[in-house]
Every structure is written in structure tokens, then in C-alpha cells.
Amino acid sequence: MRKLINMPKDIVNEVMDGLVAANKNLLQRIGDFTIIARKDIPVKNKVAIVTGGGSGHEPLFSEYVGKGMADASANGQIFASPSSGIILEAIKAVEAGEGTLLIYNNYAGDVLNFEMAMEMARDEGIKVEQVIVNDDVASGAKDKRSNRRGTTATPIVLKIAGAASSTEMNIDLLKAVAQKVIDNSRSLGVSLSSCTLPETGMATFALEDGKMEFGMGLHGEAGIKKVDIMSADETARTILDMLIDDLPFNKGDEVIALINGYGSTTKMEMYIISRKIHMYLEEKGIKIYSTEVGEFCTSQEMAGVSITLVKLDEELKKYYDMPCEAPGFKKF
């Protein structure tokens, strides 16, 4: 294992301390809990947004906490959902009287714990609603979207919902906006290497040199197609064909294209992918409204990229363009 860590058991806490130290004016920790929150919580006249999930995917989730994005993130251990106890504490910390919207990814553990926390918070008289991100086309059939995992659409969902929440929108309308982003988002990734769990030093799966696997999950869950490594152009086209077919994205649609590196893939490679995405979508008559290139959701040192397309309408564009200031996403 080649990782710069101290004691494995301290990883999650040390990551959070380091993140807060680097963003003193924006972020704080809540007590001893594995929670990152905006410095100015509770924010008045605003539905609060709590996100979260397993750690080890940095910058997801905590770098999307900030002005115009999430109010807090509840973080689990590496690749494991936060407990219901931690999520409940996050909900209580951000609650400003307008209710709290939970935005998280579709994994069995997250659903179980967020729903338990939601029930506990409701028992305490807090209004809580949830939306579950499920953008990954590889992990479920088109007619069974409830089986699909949440992946790299999450930063976009948080960006748009965060902006909408700052317009004094009520919780039901906010939930509908967030759900619209999710319904309009599709992602697919390709992996070129495994990732190592820092706590055990073990690789989560084996992928031979020279092979790549489409649809591999963020925790090494098996993908849908293993092939010899393709060129960047061919890889981008293969992914885009599946995304376009799935929503479907049609000629004349406007989209956000997000290119995400899984951990050890370079920006060099990501820009080569970006080039092809622009060429290919232009061929298809799909207009790219905005392109995001970088690491948004990683899986340790896994090599590979994912592409997310989000179909926009005038309402979503408006919220997407509003300013935000979070360590992982800034718009001025």
C-alpha cells in the first residue's frame, strides 16, 4: 500500500480536521462527530440541506458543504455509511425552522441509516424530507432505476438544490427541484485499476493490466463489461452512447458535462476525454451548457473516469449559475 496516512483508525477524523483547517472561514466540525458544517449554521429563512455517505471519496461529500451548497455532511468510515446517530446530529445542527432536505446516494447502508435518522428527527418535531441520487446507468435496468447507485451527479444536485434553497423556497418545492436534477442526470464510469482500502491495505478487486471495466462501482462493485484498454476517444464514445440512450438525451438538449477522475487518472487524460465529449455531443446535436473537469468523487487511487450528463431547463440553469462557495465547488 502506498498511502500517506497515520493510524488507520484516525483517517476520517484527520481528513476532517485538515479540511476545516484549510477552510477556516467556511467550515466547522460539530463536536466530536464526523460532521462538517457551514460556519454560519443555522442559516435563517432557508431549508437546510444535509448530505453525506461513506468517506474515502474526497472531495465528496464534505467539500460540497458551503454557501449555496450543502449546510452539512454526515460522514461514515471509509466506504461505509454514517450511522443514524451521526446523521441525526447533523440534522439537529443545521435545522433553522424551515426543515431539512437530505440528499444522498443510493446505497443500502445509506438508505437504511438516513431513513432511520429521518424518522428519529421527525419524532423530535423536525420536518425532514429526502431525495436519493441514483445516476449510475450500470447498476440497474432502465425500468428499475431504484436499484441504481448514486455517483458523480451528486455535486451537481447539491449545487442546484443549494442555490434553490437560498431563494426561500419551501421544502416541498425544493425537494421537487432536487428530484428533477436527479431524474435528468445519467453517469457511467470506467475503471483501469483497483483501489486499496487504507484500513486493511487490501485491493477491493483484481483488474489485470491492460484491461478496463465499464460500470465498476466506487467501492469496487463489479461492472458490466470488461474489455482490453481502449483509446480515450473510443472510451468516451462508448460511455456517451450508453448515457444518451438511457435518458434519452435528444438533439437540441442542453446539458452539463462532468468529467470525473477516480483518483489516479491525470487531468491530462481528463482533458483528452473532454475534447471527445465536445466533438461527439456536437455531432449528436446536444449542446453543452457547461463543462466541469476534475475530481468530484474519487475511489481512493482507482484509475479511471466517469462522465455525467445533466439535462438542463431554464429553471435548473438559473440555479446552476447562481454563486456558491464551497471548497470543492466555487462560482462567482
Added chain:
Amino acid sequence: MEKNLVFEDFKKIITGINKTIQENKILLCKLDSVIGDGDHGMTIAKGFDAAMEKIEKTQPANISDLLKAAGSAIIMTIGGVSGPIFGSLFSEMGRTISSDIESVDIKILSSMFSASLEKIMKLGGAEPGDKTMVDAFYPAVKSLEDSADAGLSIKDALNKMVEASRAGADSTKDMISKKGRSSYSGERSLGYKDAGANTIYFIIKAIYEELE
């Protein structure tokens, strides 16, 4: 072990389970990493650390409170699917009996396990055959119910439970995962044992060995 189980027995049981889990956490991670995300052993071990800590701190004085303390510590402390599921295993057993029960015979023990199984299946939505911990827990609890009906001693009943859970855990090798994270691996999950089912086997084996 012809006699009923008392408070001290349950304390010994939880200490014994903790010891077994701590000793096997790497093995459980290895099982999980083939078809899951490789965190099962570490996660479950953290939960039992928290359970021991809470029992030490709150000093529950009866069987019901002891089990509830262990379960709620696991639920509140560790996340993943393991927190709610494995925590409820203990807290639901504690919730089924009143706090003035000082001695548990085989009939009560059987009803405690039955309530726990029912709660877990409801929470996780898993049925036997889905390749989850239910595949070890379900046959174990059914075997205990049969033993209770037949009037067996607790020792003999637990011995049968160990066998039932081991066979149940082994049977997951031939299953395709339909629930939880390992379900993403689909047919690739064939040939590998489910980590959660194996943890149930370890837990029941630890109970038996602790009381023997």
C-alpha cells in the same frame, strides 16, 4: 448449561462475541472484499468496541437493558448496513423481554431470537436465499424454535444453532446476491460466502463456546 441463563451469562456472551469478532475482523474483510466493499470486518468490530464501552459506562443492571445498550451502541456508532442490522439483533432481543426478567429459559430465549429475526428481515428487506446474514440467522432461529418446542436443553439447542448457522453461511456460496452492496456483483457473487452470514455463524458459535 442445563439451567437457565442469567445476567452474568449474557455479559459473558457479549464479551465472548466481541472477542471472536475482533479476532476475525481481517478474515471478514477478506470475505467482504471479494463481492462487497471489503469493510465488513472493520465495521462490525468498531460496533462491538462501542457496545463494550457503553456497557462499561452505563453499567446496565438487567438482561433487557444490557442487550438494549449493546444494540443501540452498535446502531448509533457504526454505519453501513451492519449498524442497523447487527445492532437490532441485540436491541430487539432486549426489547422483547421486560427488565425484571432475571432468568431466561429456552422458551424465552427462542422468542427473543424470533423477534430479532423478524425485525432484521423487516429492516433490511432480505429473505432467505438473497445471500445475506439472514441465510445464516433464519435457519439458526428456526432450529432454536424447533428445539424449544421439543423441550431440549439450552446447551443442545445452541449446539444445533451453531450447526444450522454454519450450514446456512456455507449455503450462501451457491447463491447469487440479491440484496445490499454485494448484489451489484450479480452472478460474480457465485462461489463466495457472504460475510454477514459468516458473522452470524461466528456470533452463535461464540455464544455456545462462552456458555460451554
